[in-house]
Amino acid sequence: MAAAEPDGLTKDLQSAEFLNGEIAGFWKYLKRVGDRVYIAITAWDGDHYLIELTCDNYSVEPCLGRFVDPESLACVESAWPQGNETFGAWFKWQPANFFICWPGDRGGIAHHADWRQQKYWQQTGNPLAQYMEFLRTCLTVRGNGYRPRNKL
Amino acid sequence: MSEFIIELIGSDDSAKEITVPFSDAETLQTLIDRVDEQAGVDGRSTVEAALGLDGIVDDNRGLAGVAWPREATRIRTALIEVHFETEHKRHRFLEHSKWARVHQWSCKAFSVASDACVHLELREGSPKGPPINERQEIGRHPECKIVWLVKPGPEPNGRR
Numbered sequence: 001m002a003a004a005e006p007d008g009l010t011k012d013l014q015s016a017e018f019l020n021g022e023i024a025g026f027w028k029y030l031k032r033v034g035d036r037v038y039i040a041i042t043a044w045d046g047d048h049y050l051i052e053l054t055c056d057n058y059s060v061e062p063c064l065g066r067f068v069d070p071e072s073l074a075c076v077e078s079a080w081p082q083g084n085e086t087f088g089a090w091f092k093w094q095p096a097n098f099f100i101c102w103p104g105d106r107g108g109i110a111h112h113a114d115w116r117q118q119k120y121w122q123q124t125g126n127p128l129a130q131y132m133e134f135l136r137t138c139l140t141v142r143g144n145g146y147r148p149r150n151k152l
Numbered sequence: 153m154s155e156f157i158i159e160l161i162g163s164d165d166s167a168k169e170i171t172v173p174f175s176d177a178e179t180l181q182t183l184i185d186r187v188d189e190q191a192g193v194d195g196r197s198t199v200e201a202a203l204g205l206d207g208i209v210d211d212n213r214g215l216a217g218v219a220w221p222r223e224a225t226r227i228r229t230a231l232i233e234v235h236f237e238t239e240h241k242r243h244r245f246l247e248h249s250k251w252a253r254v255h256q257w258s259c260k261a262f263s264v265a266s267d268a269c270v271h272l273e274l275r276e277g278s279p280k281g282p283p284i285n286e287r288q289e290i291g292r293h294p295e296c297k298i299v300w301l302v303k304p305g306p307e308p309n310g311r312r
Contacts, residue, residue, distance in 0.1 A: 020282055024282065024283070024284070024285045024288070025285045025287065025288055026283070026285055042287070044286070044287070046287060089309040089310060089311045090307065090309045101309045101310045102307065102308065102309055103308055108309075108310075111310065112310055120308075134307050136283070137273075137304050137307060138307065140273065140283075140285075140286070141270070141271060141272075141273050141304060142270040142271075143267075143270035143271030143272075144271075
């Protein structure tokens with residue numbers, strides 16, 4: 001019997017774009033539980049955050065990103081990277097309203113229904129790497145307003 | 153006058169000794185700038201290496217009383233060519249320095265204001281090349297390494 005074809009998410013987890021980000025030390029794949037993947041991402045100050053991407057119906061629908069506590073995997077305010085007003089335009093870390101305001105994220109689209117027709121998450125052919133590159137840019141380019149949670 | 157002697161070791165193991173004069177009446181910043189200009193190597197990291205410091209707290213500190221090494225400061229360097237818009241410059245950096253030093257030096261070298269500098273990042277080989285992790289060491293490069301200082305494309309959100 002032929003081996004089952006890997007699903008789209010598995011393929012993109014093994015793609016050069018995703019692996020190059022790992023080799024460069026920007027992020028690190030930790031585990032996959034069903035349709036959820038857990039990836040640690042490093043900010044410019046060296047602090048790590050854990051993103052949980054729920055990717056059911058991968059590439060047809062955008063993934064849903066949430067930052068979670070590395071121990072409990074609970075989505076709590078302290079797990080979210082925070083920053084100034086510029087940074088806050090993408091990341092909504094207020095407990096009553098956690099979501100990522102970006103047209104490649106399912107939560108973002110839930111708040112901006114007009115984004116759906118753009119199909120932003122399908123623009124590169126690798127929604128996972130596109131998502132991680134978005135997070136990397138926000139967390140490593142200082143002008144995007146990320147504020148370290150630990151004093152430097 | 154005193155002398156700051158630097159032995160530059162290239163990634164090809166070639167060695168070159170450079171002497172940079174200074175007086176006790178001058179500041180660390182003056183010496184850093186002179187090393188940059190006369191030795192063609194990152195002055196800040198070189199002075200830090202000579203003094204065994206992780207960072208210089210006060211650039212305006214006078215050189216009188218600084219515990220200066222008597223022997224040459226031996227440093228391994230990599231040649232980096234930085235491109236910014238239509239210009240490019242070559243400079244040497246310590247192999248163990250972080251890429252963030254190249255970013256900082258480049259903004260100064262290309263007269264980029266600090267509020268614009270924070271919106272830029274380094275990319276490998278071309279403006280659309282892979283992003284460089286500025287927390288990582290520059291490392292050994294047998295040949296001149298080409299990098300670009302660019303502004304990444306904007307990521308949309310609910311406000312734009």
